[in-house]
Amino acid sequence: MKTLIVERSDRVGGACVTEELFPGFRISTASYSLSLLIPEVVSELGLELDVRVKDPELFAPHPDGGGLTLWRDPARRREAIAAVSKSDAEAYGRWDELWQEAAGRLQPLLAFPATRKQARRAFRRSEVERLFKRTVDGSIAELCEEYFESDLMQGLMASQGIIGSAAGPRTPGTAYIYLHHAFGQAAGETGQWGFVRGGMGAITAQLADIFRAAGGEIRLEAEVASVKAGAKRRTAGVVLRSGEEIDATIVCCNADPKRTLALLDDVRLPPEFVEDVEVIPMQGTVVKVNCALGGLPRFAGMENGGDGPGPQHLGTITVAPSIDYLEDAARAAAEGRPAEEMFCEAWIQSASEPELAPAGKHTLSVFAQYAPYELQEGTWAERREEIGDLVLTALERYAPGLTDLVEGRQVLGPPDLEERFGLTGGNIFHGELLPEWLFEKRPATTWHRHRSPLPGFYMCGSGTHPGGGVCGAPGRNAARAVVADLTADSGISMPPLQGAEG
Numbered sequence: 001m002k003t004l005i006v007e008r009s010d011r012v013g014g015a016c017v018t019e020e021l022f023p024g025f026r027i028s029t030a031s032y033s034l035s036l037l038i039p040e041v042v043s044e045l046g047l048e049l050d051v052r053v054k055d056p057e058l059f060a061p062h063p064d065g066g067g068l069t070l071w072r073d074p075a076r077r078r079e080a081i082a083a084v085s086k087s088d089a090e091a092y093g094r095w096d097e098l099w100q101e102a103a104g105r106l107q108p109l110l111a112f113p114a115t116r117k118q119a120r121r122a123f124r125r126s127e128v129e130r131l132f133k134r135t136v137d138g139s140i141a142e143l144c145e146e147y148f149e150s151d152l153m154q155g156l157m158a159s160q161g162i163i164g165s166a167a168g169p170r171t172p173g174t175a176y177i178y179l180h181h182a183f184g185q186a187a188g189e190t191g192q193w194g195f196v197r198g199g200m201g202a203i204t205a206q207l208a209d210i211f212r213a214a215g216g217e218i219r220l221e222a223e224v225a226s227v228k229a230g231a232k233r234r235t236a237g238v239v240l241r242s243g244e245e246i247d248a249t250i251v252c253c254n255a256d257p258k259r260t261l262a263l264l265d266d267v268r269l270p271p272e273f274v275e276d277v278e279v280i281p282m283q284g285t286v287v288k289v290n291c292a293l294g295g296l297p298r299f300a301g302m303e304n305g306g307d308g309p310g311p312q313h314l315g316t317i318t319v320a321p322s323i324d325y326l327e328d329a330a331r332a333a334a335e336g337r338p339a340e341e342m343f344c345e346a347w348i349q350s351a352s353e354p355e356l357a358p359a360g361k362h363t364l365s366v367f368a369q370y371a372p373y374e375l376q377e378g379t380w381a382e383r384r385e386e387i388g389d390l391v392l393t394a395l396e397r398y399a400p401g402l403t404d405l406v407e408g409r410q411v412l413g414p415p416d417l418e419e420r421f422g423l424t425g426g427n428i429f430h431g432e433l434l435p436e437w438l439f440e441k442r443p444a445t446t447w448h449r450h451r452s453p454l455p456g457f458y459m460c461g462s463g464t465h466p467g468g469g470v471c472g473a474p475g476r477n478a479a480r481a482v483v484a485d486l487t488a489d490s491g492i493s494m495p496p497l498q499g500a501e502g
Contacts, residue, residue: 003216004248006240008223008422012208014254015421015428016470018199022292022408024358028200030288030412030421030428031470032347032365033316035184035193037203038110041472042186045210050197052352053187054315060156061317061398065301068152069311072192085150095147095157096191102135103182103190110183110466110473112480113449116439136176136435141169141323151322159320159343162369164428164468166285168330169323173434180433180467193316195349199356203470227251227457229267235456238263250456252478255422256430257443257463258282260452269453276444280463281432282425283373284414285333287342289391291364292408296351297399309351319344319394329370336376338387342368342394361407366391373414373425380415387413430463439465450478451485458482 011017015030034051041047053072061067068084071077074093082089105122123132134143140161144154158169161178168174187194196202208218223241230236237247253260257277261269302312320326320343329339346366350357357363368391375383388411396402414426423430431437440448443463450458450465460478462468 003211004246005211005216005218006222006224006238006246007218007220010220012218012220013201013204015417015423016200016204018201021290021410025292025361025363025408026199026356027290027363027365028349029290029410030417031200032349032367033193034186034196034200034203034470035181035191036469036471037184037186038471038473038476039185040111041476044476045207047203047206047210049186049203049206051187051194052197053189053192053194056311056315057193058156058316058318059299059312060152060321061299061312061319062152062301063321063397065299067299067302067312067398068156070156070315071311081153084152085148088148088150088153091147092153098131098135098143098147099179099182100190102131102179105131106179107183107190110471111477113465113477114439115448116435116441119439134175135179137173138175139170139172140174140178141327143175144169144323151324155320155322155325156318158323158326159318159345162326162330162343163345164284164286165432165434166281166283166330166333166370166372167432167434168327170327171434173436176435176438177433180469184469184471195347195352197353199349200470224263226266227253227263227454229454233268233455235454250458250482252458252460252475252482254461254475256282256424256427256461257459258424259422260443260459260461260463264452264454264457267454273444273447273453276441276447280437280443282427282430284417284423284426284428285330285370285372286414286417286426286428287338287366287368287371287387287391288410288412288417289366289368289388290410290412291366291392291406292357293348293362293364293405294407295360295405296348296362297364297395297402297405299399309348313348313351315347317344317346317348317395319346319398333370333372336372336374338371338375338383338390339369340390342391343370344368344391344394346395364406366395368394371413373418380413384411384413384416387411429468430461433467438467442467450474450481 019029021027055072057070069080078089123129140158144158148154161174182191224238225241226239228236235251239245261277299312332339350362417423417426442465448465458478460475464474
C-alpha cells in the first residue's frame with residue numbers, strides 16, 4: 001500500500017519524544033517510562049530498544065528523612081517494607097499475585113477490540129468473577145486498605161490507580177487504572193517499567209525509520225483541517241490547514257476522539273456516535289515539570305554514592321504518603337484549585353544515563369497531579385510558574401535545596417499539553433481510563449472496533465481500545481481492521497455502519 005503520514009508538528013512522536021529542552025539536556029518531554037508497548041509491535045516491526053528496568057523500582061522519601069526503597073529483588077524488597085510494617089511486607093507478595101492473575105486474564109484482550117462481556121468471560125468462575133469486580137470495577141483505595149496497614153504503602157500503591165485521571169483513589173474503577181499499568185511486558189517482566197536509552201523519543205524515531213524503510217512517506221508541519229467524504233459517502237482523503245487536498249480511500253486518525261470528531265465536522269454522522277464522543281471526560285489534571293539541574297538532589301537522611309547517584313536517584317521517586325493525601329489533592333482540582341500538596345512521580349534518567357546531561361549535571365522530570373485544566377482563579381498563563389513551584393516544593397520537602405539546583409525549568413499544565421501535543425483537555429490518555437469508558441464504549445458504543453460511521457475512516461489513537469500508555473495496541477488493532485476490510489472481497493469493502501467486525 002502507498003502510505004503517507006501527515007504530522008502537525010515539526011517532528012514525529014506526538015507525546016513520545018526526547019527533546020533538548022535546555023542546552024546539553026535531553027529530556028523525555030511528556031511520556032517518560034516504558035512498559036506497555038505490546039510484544040507484537042516490537043517483534044513484527046523489528047524494534048530494537050535498550051530498555052533498562054528500574055532497580056530499585058521506586059524510592060518513597062519520608063518526611064523525617066530516609067525513605068522506603070522498593071527493590072526488584074524480593075528479599076531486599078521485603079526487608080525494606082518490613083522496616084515500615086512487617087504486616088505490609090507479608091502482604092506485598094499476595095498483592096503482587098492479585099495483579100499478576102488479573103493482568104494475565106486480560107492481557108489477551110489487548111490485541112483485539114474486546115467488549116466488557118468478553119472481559120468478564122475471562123473471569124468466568126464465581127471466585128474469579130469476584131477478582132473482576134475488585135480489580136476492574138473497584139476503587140484502588142479499598143484494595144490498598146484491605147492489603148496494607150501503613151499509610152505509606154497504601155498511598156504508594158494507590159498512586160498507581162490514579163495516574164492521568166481526574167478521579168481520586170476512592171473513586172470506583174480506579175483499580176482498573178492500576179491494572180492497566182500492570183499489563184506491560186516491554187521491560188522484560190510483566191508489570192515492570194524501565195527507561196529507554198536515549199529517552200522515549202528513541203521509540204518513535206525507530207518507528208519512523210522502519211516506516212520509511214518500508215516505503216512510507218512522512219510529511220511534517222502538515223496539519224489536517226478536515227476529512228473529506230466522497231460522493232458515495234465514504235472517505236475521500238483529507239484537507240490540510242494550508243488548503244492542500246490529499247486524496248485517499250483510507251484514512252487512519254491518531255487524534256483523540258474529540259479532535260477526531262472536529263475533523264469530521266463536514267461529515268453527516270449518527271447522532272448517537274456524536275453524543276457518545278461528546279460526553280467522554282477529557283479535562284486532565286496532570287502537570288509535567290522538566291528541569292535542568294546543576295547537580296544531584298540530596299534527600300534528607302540518604303547518602304549519595306560518593307559524588308555519584310545512590311539508589312534513591314535510580315528509580316521513580318514517588319511522593320504519595322497516604323490515600324488521604326491523594327484524595328485531598330483530587331478534591332482540590334475538582335474545585336478548580338491546584339493541589340497545595342501535589343502527588344509526584346519524579347525521575348532522574350541522567351543518573352543511569354549520564355549522556356543525557358552535561359558532565360556533572362542532571363535531568364529531572366516530574367509528573368504531578370492534581371491541577372485542573374480550568375482554574376477557579378486566574379489563568380494558566382498567569383499562574384503556570386506558581387503551579388510549577390507547588391510541584392517542586394512537594395519534592396523539596398524531602399530534598400532540601402532542590403530548587404537551588406534548577407538551572408532551567410519547563411512547566412506544562414493541561415492547557416500546555418493540549419497546545420503542544422494536541423491532547424484535548426490535556427488528557428494524557430485521550431479520555432478517562434475508568435471502566436465506564438473502556439471496551440465497547442471506547443470511544444463510542446458499538447464503535448470500539450477502530451472503524452467509524454464513515455467507511456474507510458479508522459480510529460487508531462489512545463482514545464480507542466485498549467487505551468494509552470505508549471502501548472501500540474490501538475494502532476495495531478486498527479491496522480488489522482484495515483487489512484480485514486481490504487481483503488474481505490476483491491475490492492475495498494464498506495464496513496457495516498453498526499461497527500461490527502467485517
